Amino acid sequence: MPKDFRATTLERAIGRQLAGWRNERELSLTEAGQRVGFSSAKLSMMENAVQPSSPVDVMALGYVYKVPTPEWQAVVLRAQHAEQVRTRALGTALNFDxxxxxxxxxxxxxxxxxxxxxxxxxxxxxxxxxxxxxxxxxxxxxxxxxxxxxxxxxxxxxxxxxxxxxxxxxxxxxxxxxxxxxxxxxxxxxxxxxxxxxxxxxxxxxxxxxxxxxxxxxxxxxxxxxxxxxxxxxxxxxxxxxxxxxxxxxxxxxxxxxxxxxxxxxxxxxxxxxxxxxxx
Missing domain, CATH: 3.30.870 (Endonuclease; Chain A)
Known part of the structure; x- marks a missing residue:
């Protein structure tokens, strides 16, 4: 994670979505982390937007949580866009109101x-x-x-x-x-x-x-x-x-x-x- 990381509102919305998926399945951070192969600390930082959520990590969580494909694909697209905004300073966030x-x-x-x-x-x-x-x-x-x-x-x-x-x-x-x-x-x-x-x-x-x-x-x-x-x-x-x-x-x-x-x-x-x- 970059030392000067500052989460955008889009990245924070992605984090809330990830937390929502986990809570819907009544999984603790430790249980969810074990299933996907993340530490509970990493998962917590993703959900709280203390570090960026990479598209591949979002994809992995969607798969492990058995989220309907269109739903996790939409969040992956947002994560990809957030990544592009961070690295290339692109424009308005995709599908984000x-x-x-x-x-x-x-x-x-x-x-x-x-x-x-x-x-x-x-x-x-x-x-x-x-x-x-x-x-x-x-x-x-x-x-x-x-x-x-x-x-x-x-x-x-x-x-x-x-x-x-x-x-x-x-x-x-x-x-x-x-x-x-x-x-x-x-x-x-x-x-x-x-x-x-x-x-x-x-x-x-x-x-x-x-x-x-x-x-x-x-x-x-x-x-x-x-x-x-x-x-x-x-x-x-x-x-x-x-x-x-x-x-x-x-x-x-x-x-x-x-x-x-x-x-x-x-x-x-x-x-x-x-x-x-x-x-x-």
């Missing part, structure tokens, strides 16, 4: 920095707000927002809970999504979640003028493993996209920090949210 994968990274992350421009962050949205915002015509995206919300709430009682830092402009509070009743419930919920010790909600007031991330919503995800770099996630109604190039991720981090600095502090932000709710 970041929008569908995003919730997995929310489960794995330790820090979520969310900047939105016109919506309450997905992890804090109530179902009624999400349905109204998506106009109920995008059931797949609605389901993904719900999964992101559930992923965050499930992490609240973890020994290592997910820290969420959210920043958004005041316009998010004033846009009455779903009507006054739905919007008021959403704002009250936002006030409630902001009381959690692992949550920071800060609002950029209208009077602040332009701010560094204006017009460009994104989410930054930070992880506990040294091999897993920070990732930026961008999403439109068309598709989701990961940004993994360190220089570009750092640009996002700087813009987030700049916008957060211009925002009201958490106490003042809470007061502004309460004021917007009272007006509905």
């Amino acid at each position: 970041p929008a569908a994968d995003f919730v997995n990274l929310v489960f794995e992350a330790t820090l979520l920095r969310v900047f939105t421009t016109d919506l309450v962050p997905a992890v804090f949205q109530l179902p009624g707000y999400t349905n109204a915002a998506m106009q109920a015509d995008d059931p797949v995206r609605i389901a993904r927002f719900a999964m992101a919300r559930e992923a965050w709430s499930s992490r609240l009682k973890d020994k290592d809970p997910l820290i969420v830092q959210a920043v958004f402009p005041e316009a998010v509070l004033r846009q009455v999504v779903g009507g006054p009743r739905v919007m008021k419930a959403q704002l009250l919920h936002l006030m409630e979640v902001s009381e959690h010790p692992t949550v920071s909600v800060r609002v950029v007031p209208r009077g602040a003028g332009a701010y560094p991330a204006m017009g460009s919503p994104f989410t930054l995800l930070g992880f506990p493993h040294r091999q897993h770099n920070d990732v930026a996630y961008l999403e439109t109604f068309v598709k989701g996209e990961y940004v993994e190039e360190p220089g570009l991720v750092e640009q996002c981090a700087q813009r987030f920090a700049g916008s957060r600095q211009l925002a009201l502090d958490t106490g003042e932000s809470l007061e502004l949210i309460a004021e917007a709710a009272a007006e509905l």
